[in-house]
Each structure stands twice: as structure tokens, then as C-alpha cells.
Amino acid sequence: MLIELLRLDRETQEEPLYRQLTFQISALIKQEVIKPGYALPGTRKLAAELGLHRKTVVAAVDQLVIEGWLETVPGKGTFVAEKIERVTPMGFNEEGYTLGKAPHLLVPQTLQRDLHLTTQRYHLDDGLPDPRMAPTAELARVYKFYLTRGNTYPRFTYGDTKGQLFLRKALCEYLQQSRAMKVSPDQILITRGVTQGLYLCINGLLNPGDKVAVGELNWESANANFLYHGMELIKVRVDKDGLDTDHLAELLQTHRIKMVYATPHHQYPTTVIMPAARRLQLIQLARSHGFYVFEDDYDYDFYYSAHPVMPLASAGNGNFVLYSGSFTKAISPVFRVGYLVANENQIDYLARIRRMVDRQGDGLLELSIGELLKTGIIQRYLRKNRKIYQQRRDYFVKLLQLYLKDYVEFDVPQGGMSIWTRFDSAIDLKNLYQEAIKRDLFITTGEQIDGNRLNATRLGYASSTEQELEESVRILRAILMD
Numbered sequence: 001m002l003i004e005l006l007r008l009d010r011e012t013q014e015e016p017l018y019r020q021l022t023f024q025i026s027a028l029i030k031q032e033v034i035k036p037g038y039a040l041p042g043t044r045k046l047a048a049e050l051g052l053h054r055k056t057v058v059a060a061v062d063q064l065v066i067e068g069w070l071e072t073v074p075g076k077g078t079f080v081a082e083k084i085e086r087v088t089p090m091g092f093n094e095e096g097y098t099l100g101k102a103p104h105l106l107v108p109q110t111l112q113r114d115l116h117l118t119t120q121r122y123h124l125d126d127g128l129p130d131p132r133m134a135p136t137a138e139l140a141r142v143y144k145f146y147l148t149r150g151n152t153y154p155r156f157t158y159g160d161t162k163g164q165l166f167l168r169k170a171l172c173e174y175l176q177q178s179r180a181m182k183v184s185p186d187q188i189l190i191t192r193g194v195t196q197g198l199y200l201c202i203n204g205l206l207n208p209g210d211k212v213a214v215g216e217l218n219w220e221s222a223n224a225n226f227l228y229h230g231m232e233l234i235k236v237r238v239d240k241d242g243l244d245t246d247h248l249a250e251l252l253q254t255h256r257i258k259m260v261y262a263t264p265h266h267q268y269p270t271t272v273i274m275p276a277a278r279r280l281q282l283i284q285l286a287r288s289h290g291f292y293v294f295e296d297d298y299d300y301d302f303y304y305s306a307h308p309v310m311p312l313a314s315a316g317n318g319n320f321v322l323y324s325g326s327f328t329k330a331i332s333p334v335f336r337v338g339y340l341v342a343n344e345n346q347i348d349y350l351a352r353i354r355r356m357v358d359r360q361g362d363g364l365l366e367l368s369i370g371e372l373l374k375t376g377i378i379q380r381y382l383r384k385n386r387k388i389y390q391q392r393r394d395y396f397v398k399l400l401q402l403y404l405k406d407y408v409e410f411d412v413p414q415g416g417m418s419i420w421t422r423f424d425s426a427i428d429l430k431n432l433y434q435e436a437i438k439r440d441l442f443i444t445t446g447e448q449i450d451g452n453r454l455n456a457t458r459l460g461y462a463s464s465t466e467q468e469l470e471e472s473v474r475i476l477r478a479i480l481m482d
Contacts, residue, residue: 127418163190167370417462
């Protein structure tokens with residue numbers, strides 16, 4: 001009886017014959033066409049009748065035994081298993097089968113954020129590097145070396161959750177030379193970017209309901225991270241010098257703040273540099289009130305003065321300052337390698353939390369970036385690119401002054417990769433964004449304070465050549481003049 005019920009497709013089916021045989025026999029058992037105790041023909045007979053190689057039939061029978069549909073009795077043969085769990089058929093009504101449904105998931109408001117994927121030919125983005133100027137050839141060469149040469153086992157097995165020791169040692173030298181930070185490898189946790197570093201700090205050092213101080217103008221992803229974890233955001237004024245630490249001091253009289261999120265080198269989104277007096281006051285407040293400062297130094301390497309302002313973390317404030325940076329701007333956002341610097345106890349604790357959600361980072365990529373740091377390749381590219389980005393900033397400033405002076409106001413930034421641009425109040429930035437997209441130009445739609453949208457946005461210049469900047473400004477001018 002069984003042989004007559006089997007229909008194997010040798011022409012059009014992509015499934016192997018043994019898989020077809022396995023599926024069809026199990027389906028007949030489920031449908032109770034063949035019942036528990038039914039004796040299957042021998043594998044030789046099945047193979048001969050179906051025109052199959054006996055190994056194909058044996059493979060199907062063995063699989064059905066493993067799955068519990070069949071059982072073999074030595075010396076007697078193979079039978080449909082006696083102890084097959086009975087499944088009650090689904091109910092049927094006029095509308096069809098009553099199928100169970102998974103509960104509908106409501107996405108929290110904090111996660112309902114647009115994901116901007118820039119595919120346009122022209123882009124005045126949030127402030128990203130030009131991938132055409134990244135050390136990709138050198139990175140590919142080093143990555144291939146670590147991928148193929150020598151004893152690969154140590155590189156291909158599980159690694160330290162804190163990140164490759166080679167990269168952490170190279171980072172110690174790099175941070176000392178570029179930022180005057182004296183740290184050991186055990187004070188560094190390699191992350192997949194600043195976002196992961198912030199997530200780990202919130203998860204490990206804060207509790208739901210804790211109060212976190214952020215600028216009234218701030219990085220949206222940071223705010224979303226805090227809110228998702230149940231933090232209460234305390235908004236601090238932002239002015240021409242960045243985060244207003246006098247206002248923070250006033251807020252501390254009535255709020256027990258556990259963490260302050262700050263971007264002192266280039267305040268996000270306005271790009272202004274926090275002066276020394278405010279930096280000192282912020283550290284003094286952290287010491288006296290016992291809160292953490294999460295220092296997001298997202299584009300430290302791109303400064304256009306003779307000497308950059310040193311990070312808060314460079315002054316030996318390891319117990320209070322959690323310092324985070326990444327290679328997003330030095331190389332490209334697609335390479336997810338960043339770092340978190342804190343004291344040894346904090347890093348050890350946060351690394352243990354990281355292990356719960358992300359066993360380790362990309363070990364080969366970490367080794368490769370460590371090699372580029374050790375040999376000075378990244379530093380050389382940064383010096384070269386810094387000059388080019390400064391030239392692009394100056395050229396972009398001239399374009400804005402020449403063609404958009406009736407529509408925008410801005411201050412020339414001392415560093416970074418974008419210009420904080422304030423548009424005339426009559427201009428609808430959301431409409432400007434939509435019209436620009438139609439003309440193959442990407443811009444962002446602007447920032448907001450407490451739900452009130454500002455008529456200002458970051459216009460990134462670093463990722464475009466001078467010719468591309470010209471065309472971008474021409475498109476904006478054409479839209480604004482319509």
C-alpha cells in the first residue's frame with residue numbers, strides 16, 4: 001500500500017529524493033493513512049519498486065527513526081512508531097481554519113525612530129567621512145594576512161570579551177599620543193561603536209528611574225537609549241559654549257542626577273567646543289555630587305586649530321568619566337569598532353555584561369585596525385584627511401555665503417565634519433528635505449527641543465568633493481527659489 005502512495009518528483013523538485021521520501025512518509029503518518037504498528041517494506045524492496053538507490057531509502061528511513069516516526073525491531077523490520085503523540089486537529093468554521101496567532105507587539109515610542117539610509121548621489125549628511133579617503137586597501141591587505149597566514153587557530157577561536165589585547169595595547173599608545181590619556185589595556189573595552197558603549201554603561205551603572213542630564217539639544221540615539229532603559233531625562237540648556245554647566249549646577253540643587261551625557265569636544269548637534277572653565281566646572285560637579293560623565297568624543301580627530309582641546313578623560317578622572325570613541329569617522333561607519341575607557345573595575349564589570357548579549361567583537365577586524373594603528377597608517381591618513389576636510393569646510397562656507405546667504409545663518413565650526421545651519425523661519429525643513437530627495441540630494445530634517453522642531457540642521461561637508469558640494473548647494477538654492 002505504501003509504495004502506491006508515494007509520488008517522487010525527479011524532474012522539477014529541487015529537494016533531494018531522500019528528503020522527498022522522508023516528507024511524504026511522515027505526512028502519511030500524520031494523516032493516519034498509515035497507522036502505528038504498520039510494517040514498512042524492506043529497504044531493498046522499497047528501493048527496487050521506487051527505482052531508487054538503496055542508500056537513498058536507507059537515509060530516509062534512518063531520518064524518520066531519528067525523528068521518532070518509525071522504529072526498528074531487530075530481526076523483524078521497521079514499523080510506524082507505536083508512541084506517536086496525537087495532535088488534536090485544528091477547529092474549522094465558515095471562515096476557515098482557526099489558526100493560533102502570536103501576540104501583537106506594540107513598539108515603544110522610544111523605538112519608533114526613522115532609519116535614514118542615504119542612497120542619494122549627493123548628500124549634506126549628519127557629518128560623515130568620505131569612504132573614498134579611507135585606508136581600505138591597507139585594511140584589506142592586513143585583514144587578509146590575519147585571515148590566512150600562520151597558525152589561524154588562536155585568531156579563529158573565541159577571544160577576550162574586552163577585545164583583542166593587541167588592539168587595546170595599540171590604543172593605549174594612540175590615546176596617550178593624541179589625547180594625553182594614560183591608560184592600561186585593562187581600562188579599555190573594545191565595542192561595536194559608541195552606541196554599544198553607552199548601552200553597556202546604562203545597563204550596568206544605572207537603574208530604571210534614575211535621572212540623567214542631557215543637553216536640550218542632544219544626539220537622538222543617546223536620548224532614546226536612556227529612555228528605553230527607563231531613565232528620566234533632565235534637560236540642560238545649550239548655548240554658544242555648549243552644555244551650560246551653570247544651569248546644570250542649578251538643576252543639581254533639586255535633582256539627584258546619576259549621569260551626565262556630554263559631547264564637549266564638538267557639542268552635538270551644534271559642533272561648538274566647551275571652554276576650559278566649563279570643563280573644569282563639570283568635573284568638579286561630578287566629584288561633589290557623585291555622578292558619572294559619559295564623554296562621547298565622536299569626532300575628536302578632526303580639529304582645525306593648531307592644538308585640539310584635550311578630553312575630560314585626559315585629566316585623570318577615571319572614576320567619574322566614561323570615555324567613548326570609535327573609528328566610524330576615522331575609517332567609515334560600516335566598520336563597527338569603537339572603545340570605552342574607564343577604570344579597571346568598571347571595564348571588567350561592563351565586559352561581563354557585554355558577554356550576555358555579544359560574546360565578542362570582530363576579532364580579525366580588531367587585529368587589523370590594531371595593526372594599522374601600530375604602524376601609524378591610521379594616523380597618517382587622519383593627518384592627510386584633516387587637511388582635506390578643512391579645505392572642504394572652507395569651500396562649503398564660501399558656497400553658503402555666496403548662494404544661500406538670504407536663507408541661512410551659521411558659525412564657522414572649529415572642527416568636525418558638519419556646519420550647524422539655521423534656516424529662515426519661513427522655510428519648512430521637512431518640505432525642503434522631501435524636495436531635496438526628489439532631486440537626488442540628502443539632508444536631515446532638523447533638530448527639536450521637547451517636541452518643538454527647530455529650523456536648524458547639520459549640513460555635512462566632509463563626505464563630498466568640492467564639485468559635489470557645489471551641486472548640492474545649487475540644488476538647495478533652486479528649491480528655495482521656487
